[in-house]
Amino acid sequence: xxxxxxxxxxxxxxxxxxxxxxxxxxxxxxxxxxxxxxxxxxxxxxxxxxxxxxxxxxxxxxxxxxxxxxxxxxxxxxxxxxxxxxxxxxxxxxxxxxxxxxxxxxxxxxxxxxxxxxxxxxxxxxxxxxxxxxxxxxxxxxxxxxxxxxxxxxxxxxxxxxxxxxxxxxxxxxxxxxxxxxxxxxxxxxxxxxxxxxxx
Amino acid sequence: xxxxxxxxxxxxxxxxxxxxxxxxxxxxxxxxxxxxxxxxxxxxxxxxxxxxxxxxxxxxxxxxxxxxxxxxxxxxxxxxxxxxxxxxxxxxxxxxxxxxxxxxxxxxxxxxxxxxxxxxxxxxxxxxxxxxxxxxxxxxxxxxxxxxxxxxxxxxxxxxxxxxxxxxxxxxxxxxxxxxxxxxxxxxxxxxxxxxxxxx
Numbered sequence: 001x002x003x004x005x006x007x008x009x010x011x012x013x014x015x016x017x018x019x020x021x022x023x024x025x026x027x028x029x030x031x032x033x034x035x036x037x038x039x040x041x042x043x044x045x046x047x048x049x050x051x052x053x054x055x056x057x058x059x060x061x062x063x064x065x066x067x068x069x070x071x072x073x074x075x076x077x078x079x080x081x082x083x084x085x086x087x088x089x090x091x092x093x094x095x096x097x098x099x100x101x102x103x104x105x106x107x108x109x110x111x112x113x114x115x116x117x118x119x120x121x122x123x124x125x126x127x128x129x130x131x132x133x134x135x136x137x138x139x140x141x142x143x144x145x146x147x148x149x150x151x152x153x154x155x156x157x158x159x160x161x162x163x164x165x166x167x168x169x170x171x172x173x174x175x176x177x178x179x180x181x182x183x184x185x186x187x188x189x190x191x192x193x194x195x196x197x198x199x200x
Numbered sequence: 201x202x203x204x205x206x207x208x209x210x211x212x213x214x215x216x217x218x219x220x221x222x223x224x225x226x227x228x229x230x231x232x233x234x235x236x237x238x239x240x241x242x243x244x245x246x247x248x249x250x251x252x253x254x255x256x257x258x259x260x261x262x263x264x265x266x267x268x269x270x271x272x273x274x275x276x277x278x279x280x281x282x283x284x285x286x287x288x289x290x291x292x293x294x295x296x297x298x299x300x301x302x303x304x305x306x307x308x309x310x311x312x313x314x315x316x317x318x319x320x321x322x323x324x325x326x327x328x329x330x331x332x333x334x335x336x337x338x339x340x341x342x343x344x345x346x347x348x349x350x351x352x353x354x355x356x357x358x359x360x361x362x363x364x365x366x367x368x369x370x371x372x373x374x375x376x377x378x379x380x381x382x383x384x385x386x387x388x389x390x391x392x393x394x395x396x397x398x399x400x
Contacts, residue, residue, distance in 0.1 A: 180380045187365060189363065200353060
């Protein structure tokens, strides 16, 4: 069967628990890698090149964009951020599944460039639970919470455009569902044409 | 999330072990049902109506075909065989996944009428293993074995048109793969539009 790893786009609103799901998934599944973004902003204290970000000069960043070697990119507060394709492809060739945690606009860009990617949207059980989770963090003022909730709603409306939705009610079962999606995607006949042809 | 059951088309060449996979799946998964075919041939000793087949008169069979209530049908040795859609839809509405074990031509007919179905092709690990399995049965003459092998090759060539391929090397893992396909198909966003809309 297919030995190539998958490219997985993972999105979901703040408070849905993407990070927790991802952290637990990485612990359970040794063949999963997390994509590293590139940025033109300066490294902060303790940040490591190639681990936290690929820290690039502005000309180098633009060169990668012009050569089609960024899967997506955007400007934020005067700095560029993007997803370099080469490290992802290298990991996939080694048989690793590469997960890209990204907001919905970036996710849509990637789906266009890499239609073979698997996209998963992490949902909260309900908007009420999401609101409770945001409040429990206790770090945000009321206004900020209302902003986050409004942003969450407009993000959730994009869930339809993802291949799969996983409800993060119980963490363990959400992680297992993501792991099962990765396993069954590898059983798709479209990913196993070589295997079928070799058999014949 | 979606409470409706899936319609699953399962095919594979003789000797791939479809029946064994199905039998074991039915034991492990209480929510899975096996579709019952309809036929115009007379019941044989011990056969039960509604269990082995739905035994129908010729006019009744044709009426179902004309009213679009057969998902597929074919004539064989002067008798009609087909798949009535109503019992399948009733089970799906109850939340059961309904499996239809069928050869590749019938599978293609169903995919046209029910594009929401999930199609799975059971493959042997290799043609050599398939040949060994056919010989081990010890019931067929050499000529019959060669015919079965040739038929298997032309069936396997159709595996590309199925959504998933499952290699039946180790029975337990093949059954688990089919069960995982059923679980993850229910996470597809297209099957959960109502859930997402209700959340918003």
